[in-house]
Amino acid sequence: MARINWDESLETGIYSIDSQHMDLVGMCNDFLDAVSSGKTEQAVNALVRRLREYCVQHFHDEEETMAEMGYPRLGEHQREHRRLSQQVKEYQRDLYKKRTPQPLEVRDFLKDWLLGHILGMDMKIAEWLKEREAEQKESKVVIGEAGEGESEGKEEA
Ligand SMILES: [Fe+2]
Numbered sequence: 001m002a003r004i005n006w007d008e009s010l011e012t013g014i015y016s017i018d019s020q021h022m023d024l025v026g027m028c029n030d031f032l033d034a035v036s037s038g039k040t041e042q043a044v045n046a047l048v049r050r051l052r053e054y055c056v057q058h059f060h061d062e063e064e065t066m067a068e069m070g071y072p073r074l075g076e077h078q079r080e081h082r083r084l085s086q087q088v089k090e091y092q093r094d095l096y097k098k099r100t101p102q103p104l105e106v107r108d109f110l111k112d113w114l115l116g117h118i119l120g121m122d123m124k125i126a127e128w129l130k131e132r133e134a135e136q137k138e139s140k141v142v143i144g145e146a147g148e149g150e151s152e153g154k155e156e157a
Contacts, residue, residue, distance in 0.1 A: 002036060002107040003029050010118055012126040016065055020058045021118055027051045028110045036103040044101065048092050055088060062122070071125060080121055087113060 006025045011018050031047040033039075059081040066074045091109060095101055 002032055002103050004032070004107070004111060004115065010115070012118075012122050013129065014065065014125065017062055017122060017125070020054075020061065021122070024051070024054065024058060024114060027054060028114055032103060032107055032110065035101050035106050045092075045095065048095060052085075052088050052092060056085060059085065066125060069125075069129070071128060073124065073128075077121060077125075080117075084113065084117055 004025050006022055010021065012021075027047070027050060031044070031051055034044050034047050063074065063078055063081065066077060071077070091113075
């Protein structure tokens with residue numbers, strides 16, 4: 001049945017973020033399983049609530065991580081988080097009204113909401129981090145080369 005699969009292409013390389021993303025994927029799949037196996041409305045709603053609560057926690061933690069790293073596009077990312085929180089809140093309300101969510105429809109929503117978010121937004125953090133690391137490595141190489149030159153000079157003397 002419809003599931004969301006986790007694979008390496010979704011990894012940002014930041015452990016705290018990736019582990020929460022994996023939890024989110026797991027929660028989306030629990031929700032999908034419940035919908036496709038015809039679980040009660042109550043059970044489905046409880047899973048959506050859990051997903052929504054966890055997503056609020058995740059956005060909060062992710063924003064803290066970005067602030068600690070000095071990520072320059074934090075403001076933009078925060079706005080997107082607010083939009084995504086609102087989107088899932090509206091979706092939750094729709095589910096209450098509809099009562100019989102369709103598995104494929106749910107999967108499409110979750111894929112767009114979660115994978116679109118991870119790939120679109122969080123991968124930018126990963127790219128920025130890689131660039132920053134490369135820059136730091138470059139400056140270390142320059143310092144390292146100067147150091148080696150000095151020691152060679154001393155040996156010769
Ligand atoms: Fe995220």
